[in-house]
Amino acid sequence: MLKKENSNDSPQNSRRNFIRNVGAAAAGFMIVPRHVLGGKGFIAPSDRLVIAGVGAGGKGQSDIANFYKGGKAEIGFLCDVDDRKAATSIANFPKAKYYKDWRELFDKESKNFDAVSVSTPDHNHAIISLSAMQLGKHVYVQKPLTHDIYEARILTEAARRYKVVTQMGNQGASGDGVRQLQEWYDAGIIGEVNTIYCWTNRPVWPQGIPWPSESAAIPKGLDWDLWLGTAPYKDYVDKVVPFNWRGWWDYGTGALGDMACHLMEAPFRVLKLKYPTAVECSVGSVYVNQKQAYYPDSCPPSSHVVMSFESRKGKTPLKLHWMDGGIQPVRPEELEPTEMMGGDGGNGVLFIGTKGKMMCSTYGKDPKLLPLSRNNEVKVKHTIPLVPGGEAGHYTEWVEAAIAGYGKKELSSDFAVAGPLTEAVLMGNLAIRSHSIQRPRADGKGMNYPGRNIKMLWDGANMKITNFDEANQFVKRAYREGWKLTV
Structure with missing residues (x-):
């Protein structure tokens, strides 16, 4: 006390x-x-x-x-x-x-x-x-x-x-790896980047499943209503706390929410990306009794999202591919058959440029030029300051910046940086969730199952899909009664 x-x-x-x-x-x-x-x-x-x-x-x-x-x-x-x-x-x-x-x-x-x-x-x-x-x-x-x-x-x-x-x-974002990637890019080692792949082994929790039909006793010590907070009220079910909530749209943001801020951060920082101009996706299917099933409350078992960054001043258009559920891109030709792509655990990032390629693991760790032999040949002058302590310094730097006061110290992932990155990450989820929207059949007899891949055009300044209005329901959710985001 x-x-x-x-x-x-x-x-x-x-x-x-x-x-x-x-x-x-x-x-x-x-x-x-x-x-x-x-x-x-x-x-x-x-x-x-x-x-x-x-x-x-x-x-x-x-x-x-x-x-x-x-x-x-x-x-x-x-x-x-x-x-x-x-x-x-x-x-x-x-x-x-x-x-x-x-x-x-x-x-x-x-x-x-x-x-x-x-x-x-x-x-x-x-x-x-x-x-x-x-x-x-x-x-x-x-x-x-x-x-x-x-x-x-x-x-x-x-x-x-x-x-x-x-x-x-x-x-x-405070690690040495992402700064090494930026040094290589800024020095023109791989030329202009036109394609990026980010991939993860997530989810490692259940997804693509129906909400359990039977409720369970609320564990002693857990305030379930307070845990729900802004989310719609539902009876407690077993195992949603403390981890499996990640696979339910009411609470979590799936594989993208869990890992994309770690994997997409490097491309965003190195290439100074902001809002995508378009997004499209495909998702893994679930079959029950040999029939395709859709569970809109749950994130899908896997997905492949493609974000387009078309309006880049002085830069070529760029496509960023996000893959989860164990999906990975084709191995670069520059990698030998037994050389690891990305990093341990089935996660990685690949930059494809006009003059070469580079890759890294989660958090921007283990940056490497391709072929790997280039890492012993290429030398660049290091000009970007490192964060003392690297990833551990991410915490210390915030503490020290807060003591110094607003505007006194620059941070690696303040909200001016983290906000647009998160918006892009969640654009992927907007596409994934829109994929499950049912639509009227052309003959007027009922509804089609979802699954049609639509390239959705995004007005970043106004946070709006301009060519498929049904998707805009996922930009801003309604909070449960009694909870309000007071701006």
């Missing part, structure tokens, strides 16, 4: 309180060296960031631990709808006050923390993050930034409006 307000290690002793309390007496004192004030290794309250972790189990557990490792973050508050999943974080940070409802945390403690880490299921990212920013809190949000395209745009704009320091949790 937290100590009283005058305790030196209390979350209430935030930077603001420190500055306010000391300011009145500042005129009567000389500047004293820090080591005199607190001894060797002392970190002044003005140089600490008090964090409230919303989502303390699973990925939230590791996020919170990584913030703390940097030495400048204090975990002041923990919040999770599931006591079971939060138990380890509670044990690791016994001084942090624990809440189950983030709304109660924000209402009661907003003066006592500086920043919020959001590591909940996708469907509640936006409402928590926006509420935190409206309180003037810096935010770190797990990937994907949001569940919907509309939400991503709102958070991107809110970060500018409220002047808070932001970062999305795609740590590869």
Whole structure:
């Protein structure tokens, strides 16, 4: 539990309180060296960031631990709808006050923390993050930034409006690998890129299935209604928590949402992409009793999405292929028969240029030119600054940037970068979900099963499909009654 307000290690002793309390007496004192004030290794309250972790189990557990490792973050508050999943974080940070409802945390403690880490299921990212920013809190949000395209745009704009320091949790954006890829591209080593392939072995959870017909008892310690949050109410079913929610559209964003912010990030950064101009897809089929079945509540077992980036000033048009469910592109001719394509685990990225090719694994790791022999021959001058600590530095850099204040330090995946990337990722899901829309038969006798591949044209500025209006229902979802994204 937290100590009283005058305790030196209390979350209430935030930077603001420190500055306010000391300011009145500042005129009567000389500047004293820090080591005199607190001894060797002392970190002044003005140089600490008090964090409230919303989502303390699973990925939230590791996020919170990584913030703390940097030495400048204090975990002041923990919040999770599931006591079971939060138990380890509670044990690791016994001084942090624990809440189950983030709304109660924000209402009661907003003066006592500086920043919020959001590591909940996708469907509640936006409402928590926006509420935190409206309180003037810096935010770190797990990937994907949001569940919907509309939400991503709102958070991107809110970060500018409220002047808070932001970062999305795609740590590869701070890695050395993506910077090596950019050095090669900027030096013209592979020429102009016209085609990109990104692929993953996900999903590794059930997809392409019907919602279970039988409900189950809600586990002790889980507040199911609060877990649902913005999503429509449904009775609890077994195993949807803590992991299988990823395969249900009400809560998750499928394989794209799980992995594309890690895999597509490198092409977006290297080629400075923004909004695609068109998207199309095909999806894996499910058969029951030798008949094709459609389960619109569930993400498909596999998909192949093609995004077109046609309007690129001074650059050639580009097509980006996304493949999941184990689908992979044809091996490049430059690879020897036994050489690995991409990286371990069935994930990878391939850049195809007019003068050559390069590839990497998840997070932009293991960048390589093709053929592999080129990596010993090609030398480029390194000019892009590296993030200290690489992927681990993704956490530390956000903490330090938040302490410094808005606009003082550049981050790898602030919302100005992460927002458009997330919108493009979710464009793929818009195409996948539109693929399952049933349409009237030409003879007027009932409905056709879905499955027609339509090339949908996207007006990025206005967040609208211009040639297939039915698809626009997936740009912005309706929240459950009692939950509202107040812009």
